[in-house]
Each structure stands twice: as C-alpha cells, then as structure tokens.
Amino acid sequence: MIELQHLEKQYGGTFAVRDLSLVFPEGELTALLGPSGCGKTTTLRMINRLIEPGGGRVLLDGRDTRDLRPEVLRRGIGYVIQQIGLFPHLTIAQNVATVPDLLGWDRQRTARRVDELLELVGLDPAVYRSKKPGELSGGQAQRVGVARALAADPPVLLMDEPFGALDPLARDRLQQAFRAIQQRLRKTVVLVTHDIDEALRLGDRIALMNAGTLAQFGTPAELIHRPASPFVRQFLGEDAALRQLAGRRAAEFVRPGPAGDLPAVDGELDARSALGVMLREGTGTLAVTRAGVPLGVLRWEDLGQPGEPDA
Numbered sequence: 001m002i003e004l005q006h007l008e009k010q011y012g013g014t015f016a017v018r019d020l021s022l023v024f025p026e027g028e029l030t031a032l033l034g035p036s037g038c039g040k041t042t043t044l045r046m047i048n049r050l051i052e053p054g055g056g057r058v059l060l061d062g063r064d065t066r067d068l069r070p071e072v073l074r075r076g077i078g079y080v081i082q083q084i085g086l087f088p089h090l091t092i093a094q095n096v097a098t099v100p101d102l103l104g105w106d107r108q109r110t111a112r113r114v115d116e117l118l119e120l121v122g123l124d125p126a127v128y129r130s131k132k133p134g135e136l137s138g139g140q141a142q143r144v145g146v147a148r149a150l151a152a153d154p155p156v157l158l159m160d161e162p163f164g165a166l167d168p169l170a171r172d173r174l175q176q177a178f179r180a181i182q183q184r185l186r187k188t189v190v191l192v193t194h195d196i197d198e199a200l201r202l203g204d205r206i207a208l209m210n211a212g213t214l215a216q217f218g219t220p221a222e223l224i225h226r227p228a229s230p231f232v233r234q235f236l237g238e239d240a241a242l243r244q245l246a247g248r249r250a251a252e253f254v255r256p257g258p259a260g261d262l263p264a265v266d267g268e269l270d271a272r273s274a275l276g277v278m279l280r281e282g283t284g285t286l287a288v289t290r291a292g293v294p295l296g297v298l299r300w301e302d303l304g305q306p307g308e309p310d311a
C-alpha cells in the first residue's frame with residue numbers, strides 16, 4: 001500500500017502539488033487523472049523519489065520512503081514511462097534483465113524470468129529475445145517496457161502515460177493486454193493519464209487532480225454517479241457512464257445465473273453494445289456466453305444503469 005500524507009512540491013513559489021493526502025489501495029490500479037499541468041507526474045515521481053517531496057511524506061507499506069536509499073527504493077518499484085528508454089545497444093532479453101542483473105540473480109534464473117515475462121506481455125521469447133529495440137514497433141517496445149518493470153516482481157508499479165505515444169489501435173490492444181496482466185498479478189499500480197477513457201477503462205479507482213490538489217478519489221462509478229464538484233462532472237463529461245461501458249467487456253460484469261432462453265451475447269462484446277442489445281430486446285437480463293459456453297447473466301443494474309430498460 002502507498003500512502004501520501006500532506007505531500008507538496010513547489011517550483012519557484014508556485015505549488016505543483018499541494019497538501020495531497022491519498023491512499024493507493026494494495027493490489028488495485030489507481031488512475032491518477034487530471035488536466036495537463038495539474039501535478040500528476042510530480043506526484044508519481046515523488047513516490048519513487050525521482051523528485052524529492054518539498055513537504056509531507058510517502059509511506060510504502062507503512063515505511064517512510066525517506067528512510068530508504070533512493071536506488072534501493074526504486075529497485076522495489078517498477079516504473080514505466082511513455083518513451084520507455086530501452087537501451088538501444090542491448091538485446092530485448094538484456095533490457096528486461098536490467099534489474100535482475102543489478103540484484104545479482106544467476107544467469108539461468110534471469111533467463112527463465114525473461115522468457116516468462118516476454119510471454120506474459122504477448123511477445124514470443126524465441127522471436128524477440130535477441131532482437132534490438134530498434135527492430136520493434138512502438139507497441140512492442142512498450143510491452144518490453146512493461147516486462148522490464150515487472151522483472152524483479154515488484155509489488156508496486158508506477159506508470160506515466162505508458163500508452164500515450166501509441167496509435168489508437170495499438171493503445172487499445174495494449175490496454176487490454178495490460179488489464180489481463182493486472183487481473184492476474186494484482187500489483188499496486190499508479191497510472192498517470194490525462195485520458196479519461198483510459199482511466200475509466202483500467203482504473204479500479206480514480207484519483208482526479210486539479211491544480212495540485214485532489215478533486216475526488218473513488219471508483220469510476222462513484223465519480224460518474226456522485227461527482228464531488230462541478231469540476232469533476234465537467235471533467236468526466238456528460239457521457240462518461242456510456243464511455244466507461246464502451247471500454248469494458250460484458251464478461252467483466254457477469255454474475256452466476258440461469259440463462260434460460262434469454263437473449264445471449266458473447267462475453268467479448270463491449271458492455272455498451274450489450275446495453276444496446278438490452279434496449280433493443282426490451283430486457284434487463286442477458287445470457288452471456290464465450291464460444292457458446294454459458295458464463296452467467298448480465299443485468300441492467302450491474303451496468304450502473306438507473307431504472308429499467310424501455311423496450
């Protein structure tokens with residue numbers, strides 16, 4: 001768990017971050033969201049002390065991060081940034097092995113770990129292990145960046161606009177891949193983004209910042225349905241509820257239940273389209289299947305919709 005207590009940073013007398021107190025829950029992904037210049041990156045970098053806090057403190061599992069040497073602290077925290085900065089002269093395997101090498105792992109253990117991670121991020125080790133970063137697409141390089149950050153299995157992962165430089169298709173794919181990885185690994189992740197859809201799609205929680213302070217912290221549904229201020233409502237936009245559903249798959253909302261002869265949708269269908277099917281069919285419950293196998297049912301209220309669907 002990461003806890004910020006009255007964290008602050010000033011530049012030339014102006015607050016970049018001001019009296020920020022916040023708990024990032026363990027095993028969850030929190031999106032640090034907000035307009036340009038609101039202090040997201042400064043906050044993130046104060047967690048791993050790439051920027052020293054001007055005031056307040058950061059606790060990692062209850063421990064004040066000032067009590068650790070910065071390089072020791074950083075070895076226990078994965079860090080992924082937009083231009084991932086892979087070492088161009090090293091192979092992909094050597095890049096992924098950066099932290100295990102620093103930690104003095106033996107060769108076999110490191111090699112096994114590298115292959116395991118490349119597989120996890122969807123790159124065939126046999127094909128990619130010996131390539132150089134210059135031979136990869138942007139999306140592939142970003143996958144290597146994620147693998148490298150996870151190499152020594154750190155409990156905490158900090159990500160600063162990790163998908164920001166990718167074209168929409170590659171971004172979409174990588175977001176989906178990352179979501180699946182996170183569902184498996186359950187790291188404590190802080191993801192900086194100014195992209196509302198990304199925050200709605202990936203965040204278990206959202207910490208929305210405005211001018212160096214916290215505007216609201218909560219689940220996407222809480223921010224959408226109970227915005228704490230006009231700023232929150234305006235920032236998310238009128239159609240936030242539907243946009244959130246567009247980024248999630250029906251399978252994510254499934255609960256156990258008999259399918260009977262309910263209209264069925266595939267679990268891979270996005271939840272917004274599933275909502276459309278409910279409206280078309282005039283039903284509040286759908287059967288969800290995957291490759292024809294029943295997964296359970298999807299209900300109108302589980303999609304965060306008030307009232308009942310009108311046929």
Ligand SMILES: Nc1ncnc2c1ncn2[C@@H]1O[C@H](COP(=O)(O)OP(=O)(O)OP(=O)(O)O)[C@@H](O)[C@H]1O
Pocket residue numbers: 011012015016034035036037038039040041042043194
């Ligand atoms: N090294 C610095 N020197 C002076 N001012 C800085 C410095 N770093 C950040 N700032 C200022 O602090 C504020 C917060 O910057 P920060 O990069 O944390 O915002 P951000 O929310 O991450 O923005 P973006 O999404 O545009 O990256 C901005 O007004 C920025 O201009």
